[in-house]
Amino acid sequence: MLAAVFHENGGPEVIRVEEMDAPRPGPAEVRxxxxASSMNHLDLWMRRGLPIEIPMPHIGGSDIVGTVEKCGAGTVRSLLGKRVVVDPSLDYDWxxxxxxxxxxxxxxxxxxxxxxxxFAEFAVVPAANVVELPDGFPAETAAAAALAGVTAWRGLMTRGGLRKGDRVLITGASGGVSAMAVQFANEAGAEVFAVTSGSENVRHVRGLGADHVFDRTTTDWGRxxxxxxxxRGVDLCLDxxxxxxxxxxxxxxxxxxxLVSFGATTGPAAKVDIRLLFWRQLSILGSTMGTPAEFRDAMDMVFRGKITPPIHAVLPLHEARRAHEMLEAGEVFGKLVLDPREARP
Ligand SMILES: NC(=O)c1ccc[n+]([C@@H]2O[C@H](COP(=O)([O-])OP(=O)(O)OC[C@H]3O[C@@H](n4cnc5c(N)ncnc54)[C@H](OP(=O)(O)O)[C@@H]3O)[C@@H](O)[C@H]2O)c1
Incomplete structure (x- = not known):
């Protein structure tokens, strides 16, 4: 099969599209x-190098949509031929x-x-992680929604405790997760404040349902x-x-x-004025991806057409390096999707 891989950490130039052996499903797994498989900021962190072990050479791509074409031992054979989206979380019960x-x-x-x-023609995942797509549901939409959707959903709803009428601030609003969060918050009846960059993004974020959108490159959005x-300020911020x-x-x-934090794109060492924290009786909460039930809840909103992840472009797999360059340069509104059916140039 063809796969977009990197053999060592580095810039986008380390991404290569190569022939590899197709993976075989083990017990309780399906192939x-x-x-379609969408890019996440996580793919950039991994390519640059994380302080954890990842399999090398590495095939990125946490959002997987496709057809089950092989079942490992102990899986339900009725999954064969089903079009599915994969819950990217493993062992969330941990x-x-x-x-x-x-x-x-x-x-x-x-x-x-x-x-x-x-980011390959085939992928092997636990059978327990697949969720069937509604008939004819577009692969690229499901792939764009998976990891980003569950992260936005848990951050806002479970950890953030979003209530109708809350004033909610969403930062980095052109990002994959945040663009979904703007829509979830709007759908839940919040007054949505969003921070993004550039007039074009401001226009797009308004289109997602944000009530107040600020261009961080020209505006003192705090003021x-x-x-x-x-x-009075905002009740909830997802950052x-x-x-x-x-x-x-x-x-x-x-x-x-x-304040619910699910990432640290610009760096991990934030400064907190502790006096503000206790005087205003603030809460700082962390959130990471979500449970299988939260994944289904978020995808259900997508399947019902309540939420549509914005897709900047669908690129053939052999343009995986360009996808890394575009996401890194901040040129993407929403999500980039790679299509391996177009793998061979
Ligand atoms: N904990 C989890 O479960 C989890 C899950 C998913 C993602 N994450 C993390 O969350 C972050 C976002 O992920 P993503 O995939 O949505 O990323 P993304 O699509 O690349 O979006 C990141 C956004 O951050 C904003 N940004 C970038 N540089 C900035 C700067 N210097 N100042 C202010 N804003 C800046 C940009 O939005 P604007 O131009 O619109 O401001 C950009 O679109 C990443 O750090 C990722 O690793 C964590």
């Missing part, structure tokens, strides 16, 4: 003929167990990070939020930008406001 038993045992893992992913909310903007984020929160 999927991939129709989080629950870690509370009971401590940080022991096989930790939470992500398909395409700790295992080989979907604007202060003004629009009559100095992945991290270090560069945490001081402003904390100041933008209302009394008893919640």
């Amino acid at each position: 999927i003929r991939v129709e 989080y629950r167990l870690a509370r009971l038993r401590g940080y022991d045992g096989e930790p939470f893992r992500v398909i395409g990070e700790h295992t080989q992913g979907g 604007e939020i202060h003004r629009i909310t009559n100095k 992945s930008v991290g270090e560069a903007i945490w001081p402003q984020l904390l100041r933008a929160l209302a009394v008893r406001g919640r």
